[in-house]
Amino acid sequence: MLRHFLLLAAVLVTASIADAKPRTWTSADGAYKLDGELIGSNETTAILKRRGSGRLAAIELADLSEEDRNFVKKQGKSGSKQEAGDDLEMHTWTSREGLKIRAKILAYGKKEYTLDRKLGAVTINGKAFSTFDPLHQKLILRVLSVLEKTPLEKQSDLNKFVSLFAGQPKSYPLEGVLMELPSGDQIAVPFFMFSEKDLEVLQAGWENWQKYHTDEDARAREDLMMRSEASHYQQSMAQEQQRQQLEVLKFNMAAVRTGLTSIWEVQIAPNRGVYGRPTSIMVTARDSLTATQMVLPNYPGFSM
Known part of the structure; x- marks a missing residue:
C-alpha cells in the first residue's frame, strides 16, 4: 500500500x-x-x-x-x-423537488406534450411511454404532475389518468430547454421544473430568444450563449465544492499534526452472499476502533 x-x-x-x-x-x-x-x-x-x-x-x-x-x-x-468531448458537456441539474438530472443542454425551445392512447398504450408525442429511458419517464411524470396538479408517480398512475380522456388526446404547451440524456434521448424540460439557482442561468436569454422568432442565426447565437453560461456555471459550482472539500482536508490535517487525531485506512470486504468488491476508506479518528465504527455502518454487509 x-x-x-x-x-x-x-x-x-x-x-x-x-x-x-x-x-x-x-x-x-x-x-x-x-x-x-x-x-x-x-x-x-x-x-x-x-x-x-x-x-x-x-x-x-x-x-x-x-x-x-x-x-x-x-x-x-x-x-x-x-480534448473536448460530449461527456464534458454533460452536467447535473436539479429540479425544484430535488431530482438530479444528468444531461447536456442543447437549445431553448417551445414544444407541446401530446398525451394520448394508441393500441392500448399511453403515448407522448406519438411514442409509447414504456419505450422511454427510465429517467425520461420520471421527468415526464414530474412535468405532468405539476401541470395537472395530480400526483403521477408510476406508469399505472398515468394509465388511469389517460383513461379519463375518453379517447381524445390532450396537449400541453411548454417553454424551456431541450436536453439530451446520457441514453441519447432528448427531452424538453420546462423552466418551472428547475431549481431557482439553475433557472437563473437557463432563463437569462429566454426573452431575447423569443424576440428573434424569424432570425435563425440570432436564435442559434442565444442558444450558444445559454450553453456556454450553463457550462461555466456548472464548472464554478464544481470548483466551489472542491474548494470546500480542500478546506475540510486542511482542517483535518491540522488536527493530525497537533496529535488530536490520526488518519486511518479501513479496509473492508463484502460478507459471503453480499455483492460488492473489497475497498478501502480513509477517515480521521483518534484510534482504529473509532475509525472502524465510523466506516462499517455505512457499508451494511461488509466486514473489516
Missing part, C-alpha cells in the same frame, strides 16, 4: 486540473492500486479524487509508479487541457 497517505499538506498549492478523466494509479512497488482522477498537483504531491466515493486523497509523488509520476508532470506542463 502507499506508505504516506496525506489528506493535505499545509503548504500544498494545487494547480487546477479540471475535468481530468479517471485512471488507475499504482504504487511504486506495484502492490497497491487506486482508481481516481487527478484534480491538482505540485512538485511533490498529487491530489486524486477517488472513483465512486469522490473522496480526495493527497499522495506523495515518490510513492507513485514512474508512469504515474510522468503523467502528473505532463498534465502540469500542458495546463491540463483535454
Whole structure:
C-alpha cells in the first residue's frame, strides 16, 4: 500500500486540473492500486479524487509508479487541457423537488406534450411511454404532475389518468430547454421544473430568444450563449465544492499534526452472499476502533 497517505499538506498549492478523466494509479512497488482522477498537483504531491466515493486523497509523488509520476508532470506542463468531448458537456441539474438530472443542454425551445392512447398504450408525442429511458419517464411524470396538479408517480398512475380522456388526446404547451440524456434521448424540460439557482442561468436569454422568432442565426447565437453560461456555471459550482472539500482536508490535517487525531485506512470486504468488491476508506479518528465504527455502518454487509 502507499506508505504516506496525506489528506493535505499545509503548504500544498494545487494547480487546477479540471475535468481530468479517471485512471488507475499504482504504487511504486506495484502492490497497491487506486482508481481516481487527478484534480491538482505540485512538485511533490498529487491530489486524486477517488472513483465512486469522490473522496480526495493527497499522495506523495515518490510513492507513485514512474508512469504515474510522468503523467502528473505532463498534465502540469500542458495546463491540463483535454480534448473536448460530449461527456464534458454533460452536467447535473436539479429540479425544484430535488431530482438530479444528468444531461447536456442543447437549445431553448417551445414544444407541446401530446398525451394520448394508441393500441392500448399511453403515448407522448406519438411514442409509447414504456419505450422511454427510465429517467425520461420520471421527468415526464414530474412535468405532468405539476401541470395537472395530480400526483403521477408510476406508469399505472398515468394509465388511469389517460383513461379519463375518453379517447381524445390532450396537449400541453411548454417553454424551456431541450436536453439530451446520457441514453441519447432528448427531452424538453420546462423552466418551472428547475431549481431557482439553475433557472437563473437557463432563463437569462429566454426573452431575447423569443424576440428573434424569424432570425435563425440570432436564435442559434442565444442558444450558444445559454450553453456556454450553463457550462461555466456548472464548472464554478464544481470548483466551489472542491474548494470546500480542500478546506475540510486542511482542517483535518491540522488536527493530525497537533496529535488530536490520526488518519486511518479501513479496509473492508463484502460478507459471503453480499455483492460488492473489497475497498478501502480513509477517515480521521483518534484510534482504529473509532475509525472502524465510523466506516462499517455505512457499508451494511461488509466486514473489516
